[in-house]
Amino acid sequence: MNGPARITALAVTLAGMVLSISGCNRLQARDQLNKGVEAYKSSHYEEAIDHFQKATELDPSLPTAKSYLATALAQNVVPGLDTPDNLKTAQQAIGIFQQVLVKDPKDVNSLKQIGGIYYSIKKLEDAKEWQKRVLAVDPKDPEAAYWVGMIDWTEAHENTLKALQPAGLRDDGEGNVKAPKKILATIRAENAPLVDEGLRYLNQAVANRANYDDAMAYLNLIYRRKADVDYGNAAAVKDDLAKADDWRTKAMGTRKANEEKKDAGPGGITMDASGNMK
Numbered sequence: 001m002n003g004p005a006r007i008t009a010l011a012v013t014l015a016g017m018v019l020s021i022s023g024c025n026r027l028q029a030r031d032q033l034n035k036g037v038e039a040y041k042s043s044h045y046e047e048a049i050d051h052f053q054k055a056t057e058l059d060p061s062l063p064t065a066k067s068y069l070a071t072a073l074a075q076n077v078v079p080g081l082d083t084p085d086n087l088k089t090a091q092q093a094i095g096i097f098q099q100v101l102v103k104d105p106k107d108v109n110s111l112k113q114i115g116g117i118y119y120s121i122k123k124l125e126d127a128k129e130w131q132k133r134v135l136a137v138d139p140k141d142p143e144a145a146y147w148v149g150m151i152d153w154t155e156a157h158e159n160t161l162k163a164l165q166p167a168g169l170r171d172d173g174e175g176n177v178k179a180p181k182k183i184l185a186t187i188r189a190e191n192a193p194l195v196d197e198g199l200r201y202l203n204q205a206v207a208n209r210a211n212y213d214d215a216m217a218y219l220n221l222i223y224r225r226k227a228d229v230d231y232g233n234a235a236a237v238k239d240d241l242a243k244a245d246d247w248r249t250k251a252m253g254t255r256k257a258n259e260e261k262k263d264a265g266p267g268g269i270t271m272d273a274s275g276n277m278k
Contacts, residue, residue: 029059033068040072048072067110070096074113079120090121106137115147124151142209145201150218152198156191156225163187175227175237184231192229198222211258216251220244 036051052069055062073093078086094117097110104110115130128151134144160171163186169179176184199222205215223244230236 025058026062029055029062029065032058033062033065036065036068036072040068040075045072045075049076066096067100067107070094070100070110071113074117077117077120080122082121087121090117093117108134108137108141111137112144115144119147119151124155127151140208142205142212142215145205145208146212146215146218149198149200149202149205149215149222152194152201153218153222153225156194156198156222159190159194160187160225160228163190173224174241175224175231177231177237181231184228188229188231191225195222195226195229199226211254213251213255213258216247216254220247220251223247 032051032055036048036055039045039048039051049069049072052065052072055065056069059065070093073089073096077090077093094114097114100107100110111130111134115127115134118124118130119127128148131144131147131151134141135148138144157171160176163183164171164176164179167180167183169176169183172178176187179187199219202215202219202222206212206219209215221244223240227237227240227244230240
């Protein structure tokens with residue numbers, strides 16, 4: 001065999017070996033992926049993380065492995081804990097979800113997960129931003145709209161408690177009419193934009209999911225924040241509180257109906273929101 005022929009034969013052999021190794025790696029990656037899923041289902045998150053990491057190393061082109069790895073890491077993030085290790089885990093999960101988004105910018109799961117992680121580590125504005133990105137992809141997503149409205153209420157509630165504290169007052173949930181005007185003016189300035197946005201998004205959530213009892217419950221709460229903002233206008237405060245009571249009643253009734261429906265059980269095979277059989 002002459003020189004060129006030997007080189008060609010060697011190249012073909014090496015190419016075959018590469019393809020064989022690549023195929024073997026893909027099979028091993030899927031095996032690790034399956035083992036990770038089983039570990040995750042059993043709440044063995046550290047074990048699941050190890051399997052998903054191995055899967056991504058064996059087959060970096062496998063997007064599912066990255067998504068599962070980030071999800072398992074997110075499960076290890078302790079809500080409200082600001083230790084360096086917890087924040088490192090959170091940022092690691094966010095970083096991997098962002099890698100998934102590089103290939104698929106409209107991956108709603110990754111967008112939602114990042115928003116949820118930011119909420120867990122108390123970065124509320126970042127959490128809202130990512131939920132709004134979900135809505136940019138799917139404007140009718142009720143959960144993303146709910147999260148934005150719920151976070152708006154959370155921020156407004158914290159602002160109210162902080163403003164009332166120096167006067168030794170507690171939030172009465174009825175407009176805080178006993179608070180000094182100076183304090184109410186501060187609350188209005190801080191909370192008016194949050195209340196307006198929160199009402200808009202929570203109503204959007206209910207419009208796109210008629211039985212969304214959690215969103216109804218927060219509509220009750222945010223109307224009570226609106227009562228603070230409307231101080232000095234007795235008619236507006238009265239209307240805010242009446243609407244709050246209406247939403248509280250609707251939330252309780254809807255929640256009861258949802259629980260009864262859940263207890264009754266499905267009449268056959270159904271699909272969850274991801275299209276999986278239940």
